[in-house]
Amino acid sequence: MEGRRLASASAIVALPRSERAGTALSLGFVTTYLSVIVALPIAALVWAARADGLSQFWFWVSQPEAVAALKLTLAVAALVALTNAVFGTLLAWVLVRDDFRGKPLVNAVIDLPFALPTIVAGLLVLALYGPDSPVHVHAAFTRTAIYLALLFVTLPFVVRTVQPVLYELDTDMEEAARSLGAREVVVFVRIVLPSILPGILSGVAMAFARAVGEIGAITLISGDRPFHTEVASVWILNASQSGNGTGAAAVAVLLLAIAFAVLLGVGGLRFFATRHERA
Amino acid sequence: MNKGKKKLGLAAALLTALGLAASAAAGTSLSLVAYSTPKPVLAKIIAAFQKTPQGAGVSFTQSYGPSTNQARAVAAGQPADVLFLSTGDDIDLDVDAGLVDPNWDHQSYDGIAANTVVVFAVRDGNPKHIKGWADLIKPGVQVVTPNPFSSGSAKWNILAAYGAQRRLGKTDKQATQYVKTLFDHVVSQDTSGSNATNTFLSGKGDVLITYESEALNARLQGKNIQYVIPRQTMLIQLPVAVTKSSPNKDTANAFIRYLKSVPAQELFAQYGFRPVNPQVANEPAVKKEFPARPGIFAIDDKYIGGWRNADKVWFDPKHGRMVEIEQADGGPSSG
Numbered sequence: 083m084e085g086r087r088l089a090s091a092s093a094i095v096a097l098p099r100s101e102r103a104g105t106a107l108s109l110g111f112v113t114t115y116l117s118v119i120v121a122l123p124i125a126a127l128v129w130a131a132r133a134d135g136l137s138q139f140w141f142w143v144s145q146p147e148a149v150a151a152l153k154l155t156l157a158v159a160a161l162v163a164l165t166n167a168v169f170g171t172l173l174a175w176v177l178v179r180d181d182f183r184g185k186p187l188v189n190a191v192i193d194l195p196f197a198l199p200t201i202v203a204g205l206l207v208l209a210l211y212g213p214d215s216p217v218h219v220h221a222a223f224t225r226t227a228i229y230l231a232l233l234f235v236t237l238p239f240v241v242r243t244v245q246p247v248l249y250e251l252d253t254d255m256e257e258a259a260r261s262l263g264a265r266e267v268v269v270f271v272r273i274v275l276p277s278i279l280p281g282i283l284s285g286v287a288m289a290f291a292r293a294v295g296e297i298g299a300i301t302l303i304s305g306d307r308p309f310h311t312e313v314a315s316v317w318i319l320n321a322s323q324s325g326n327g328t329g330a331a332a333v334a335v336l337l338l339a340i341a342f343a344v345l346l347g348v349g350g351l352r353f354f355a356t357r358h359e360r361a
Numbered sequence: 362m363n364k365g366k367k368k369l370g371l372a373a374a375l376l377t378a379l380g381l382a383a384s385a386a387a388g389t390s391l392s393l394v395a396y397s398t399p400k401p402v403l404a405k406i407i408a409a410f411q412k413t414p415q416g417a418g419v420s421f422t423q424s425y426g427p428s429t430n431q432a433r434a435v436a437a438g439q440p441a442d443v444l445f446l447s448t449g450d451d452i453d454l455d456v457d458a459g460l461v462d463p464n465w466d467h468q469s470y471d472g473i474a475a476n477t478v479v480v481f482a483v484r485d486g487n488p489k490h491i492k493g494w495a496d497l498i499k500p501g502v503q504v505v506t507p508n509p510f511s512s513g514s515a516k517w518n519i520l521a522a523y524g525a526q527r528r529l530g531k532t533d534k535q536a537t538q539y540v541k542t543l544f545d546h547v548v549s550q551d552t553s554g555s556n557a558t559n560t561f562l563s564g565k566g567d568v569l570i571t572y573e574s575e576a577l578n579a580r581l582q583g584k585n586i587q588y589v590i591p592r593q594t595m596l597i598q599l600p601v602a603v604t605k606s607s608p609n610k611d612t613a614n615a616f617i618r619y620l621k622s623v624p625a626q627e628l629f630a631q632y633g634f635r636p637v638n639p640q641v642a643n644e645p646a647v648k649k650e651f652p653a654r655p656g657i658f659a660i661d662d663k664y665i666g667g668w669r670n671a672d673k674v675w676f677d678p679k680h681g682r683m684v685e686i687e688q689a690d691g692g693p694s695s696g
Contacts, residue, residue, distance in 0.1 A: 141679075146688060205559075213564025223549055223565055302556060305549035305565070306508060308687045312550075319552055323429055323511035325454075326678040 124338065131331035142321075142332040150309045151317040152333065156340060158225065158313070159293035162232040166289045167282055170240025174278075177241070178248040192242070195235050200298030207231045208303045223305035228313065231299040236292050240285030247281040248274075279355045287348040294341050389612045390420045394435055395445040396428035396513075397555065398578055399475075399599075402632035403445070406625045415615040427553050428513040435460060435604070442607040443616060445474060448513045449600045449660065450668040465602040474601040474620045475634035477574035478657065479521035480588040482561060489567045493591045494525045497568055498539070503548040505566035507557040509676055509683050514554035516676060518570040519683065520665055521595035523675075527664040528593045528656045536664075541686050562586075572597055573651070577633025593656030599634070 131139055142148060177189055195203065207230055211221040221227045251274070259269045297315035304311040312320075314337050321330040395403060403423070410416035424431065424439070432451035435441045436458035444461065446452055452472075455461045466472040483491050489502055497504055507515035522543055526536035548566050551557040554575065561569035562584065574597075576588040601620055603613040619625055626636040635651045636642045642651075661667050666674075675681050 147684075208559070208563050222563070223560075301552050302559060305560065306552055307547070307550050308508075316552060320508050320511040321678065323552075324509075324676060324678050326510075329678060 127331055127338070128335055130327060131335040133331075134328045138328055139332045139335075142326075142329040143336045145329070147308045147312070148314075148317055148329070148333050151312045151314045152337065152340075154225065154228075154312070155294055155314040155337070158228050158232060159290050161229060162236055162293045163286045163290040165233060166236055166240045167286050170237070170285055170289075171244050171278065171282055174241045174244035174248055178245060192238050195237050200235055200296060201302065203234050203299040204231060204302035207234065207299065211303070222303050223307075223311065225304075225311055227303040228300050228311060231303055232293045232296060235296060235299050236289035239289040239292065240282060243281040243285035243288070244278050247278045251277055276355070276358075280352050283348050283352040283355065287345050290344060290348075291341055294337060388418055389609050390422060391442045391609055391613055391616060392422045392424070392440045393443045393445065394424045394431050394439065394441040396431060396447040396451075397425050398447075398572075398574055399445065399632070399634070400425045401578070401581070402628055402634065405628050405632070406620065409624055409628065410616060410619045413619065415612070416619065419612055419616075429454070429511075441604050442609050442613040443601065443603055445599065445601045445620075446513075447597070447599060448516065448668065449598065450516070450672060451513060452600045452602050453668060455602075455604070460604050460606060461602050462605055466600070468602075468617070469621055470637040471598070472600050472602060473598040473637050474617070475574075475599045475626075475629045475637060477572045477597045477599065477634055478590060478654070479517055479595045479597065480571060480573045480576055480590050482558075482569040482571050482576055482586055482588045484567060485585070485587065487587065487589065491568055491589055494522060494529075494539070494543075494593065498542045498546055502546055502568065503566040504543065504546045504568050504570065505549045505551070505557050505561045506547055506570040507554050508550040508552055510678065511552045512554055512557075514557075514572065514575075515550075516671070517572070517595055517597050519675060520660070520671055521570075524595055524658050524662055524664050525591065525593035525656065528658060533664075537682060540682070541689055544686050544689075573635070574633045581632065590652065590654055592654055593658070594654055596657050596659040598659060 173192070177185065177192075198206075207227060208222055210217065211219045211227060211230060213220060213222065215222075221230060255273050256269050259273055260266075264272070295315060297313075297319065300313055301316055301319075304313065304316070306312050306316050308317075314333060318330045318334050318337075321327075321333070393403070393407075400423075407421050407423075411419060422440075424434075424441075426434075428447035428451045432444070432446055432454040435444065435455050441460075444452060444455065449466065449472075452461055452465060456463050456465065481491050481497070483489070489499075490496065491502070496502065506518050509515040509519050519540060522540050523536050526539045527533070531539065549557065549560045551560055554571065557569060558571065558575065558579065560566070562579075571588070573588065573590065576586050579586045601617055603610060603617060607613050621638055623638060623640055626638040626641040630636050630641060630644075630647050630650065636647060641647060658665075660671065665671050673681075675683055678684065
């Protein structure tokens with residue numbers, strides 16, 4: 083976000099007056115659109131969370147079951163994001179740099195988790211890792227099951243943010259490094275990684291955010307046991323179902339605040355990683 | 362002379378009423394908001410109702426979903442003429458929203474259209490020998506029941522567990538302790554009754570606490586499900602009510618009367634619900650399908666004290682007993 087603002091600022095300097103007006107117009111449009119679509123509902127949520135006073139807000143966000151659910155959600159989401167950082171990059175690498183039969187098919191498969199209603203993803207994971215598991219992996223109704231389900235639904239993010247960068251990446255530098263005797267690891271870490279890191283970070287941020295908010299894929303396979311396998315989204319659902327709108331809104335606001343902080347943090351890292359491009 | 366005039370007046374009034382009823386019926390559309398399980402039977406009943414004189418020309422808009430969700434949607438403005446939900450608690454939610462008459466339970470059969478009971482679904486051949494509530498807390502027995510804070514059906518299950526213990530002579534404290542112990546055996550607390558059924562059918566757990574109607578409904582769908590009716594169990598009463606704001610009250614009331622009539626009650630029985638109309642309930646075939654239990658009790662049982670009380674004591678999100686029980690279950694000592 084920070085980077086984009088900087089980019090548009092330098093664009094304004096470079097543009098003639100008439101086009102600057104156009105930029106202001108589009109900026110106004112973007113701001114209005116974001117306000118209506120995102121900021122307004124979030125403001126309403128915050129409003130609902132503080133409806134019964136600040137002490138009620140604190141009561142619900144410190145309620146032991148809610149705290150346990152929040153901790154579990156953030157820990158699993160972080161783990162999922164990290165796993166995606168490694169394996170998503172690997173997948174993107176193979177899809178760009180290697181040639182093999184059936185590559186278009188594999189490429190298409192990557193996006194399937196997006197097309198599937200996540201409750202179906204839950205059913206799939208349940209069938210695969212449940213008590214009648216055909217592969218004899220009995221992970222259902224444990225925290226591992228939550229992790230596996232989230233890996234499934236977040237798979238496309240890192241792959242799809244890294245892939246285009248890798249396509250664009252010129253291999254000349256890598257070859258030059260190799261011809262100078264650099265080992266493959268060094269080539270990857272010193273030359274490839276700096277270029278794809280912003281892409282990885284974007285993908286990781288999206289995967290994390292998605293994992294924090296997911297419910298459909300989780301609820302069927304986790305067993306939703308309070309203090310054990312109940313994630314924050316399920317706690318919020320239970321609260322709102324039992325007429326506890328304030329509690330639901332309070333925990334949702336805290337979850338959003340944490341997610342926002344993490345996204346800002348990743349954005350900061352991304353800004354740092356792209357400092358050379360701006361220089 | 363005077364008498365004759367009165368008679369004539371009455372006849373005229375009757376005729377007008379009949380005419381009004383007839384004109385109200387023709388081209389009327391009723392919005393039916395119901396919970397999920399009775400969808401197949403309601404389709405049959407609606408078709409049968411449309412063949413009766415009162416139902417001719419009446420069309421239906423139907424909405425099905427989890428009971429509490431449906432009640433909330435109506436409270437939030439979803440149009441509804443007739444509500445058919447899984448707990449009186451959910452009807453009360455719309456009473457509190459000013460949409461249903463507080464005296465909805467003063468209708469025939471106390472505003473109830475059909476009954477069912479809390480049962481234990483078990484694995485093929487009942488390998489763990491589950492017969493009564495005491496068997497659920499034996500070592501190694503795993504129980505599946507939905508989360509009471511999100512699912513109406515789980516509320517019935519918990520009150521059934523508690524009420525059964527009271528009927529067995531336990532004190533309030535002992536019976537509450539039983540529910541606590543039971544929750545140490547709960548291995549999955551799904552967000553809805555249907556999710557819990559899915560979990561059980563996927564192979565998890567030894568016992569699923571569910572309704573007789575759910576189990577029979579699953580059988581109708583070709584699923585092989587066995588169940589045990591404990592001797593002490595809860596009569597689940599499925600309420601039906603007309604909304605105050607309904608523009609088609611006469612037709613809506615006619616439909617509700619039809620729901621309790623013999624043909625509709627027979628359909629209910631065919632689809633796994635216990636009829637409320639004694640004429641159908643006392644048919645030998647129906648009695649055989651739905652065996653009586655000595656220790657059956659309802660929500661207005663003296664130990665439970667009705668929905669309002671049960672909600673306050675058990676399911677209040679801050680001070681309800683279930684909050685404490687869930688917390689105890691989450692302690693480091695339990696698995």
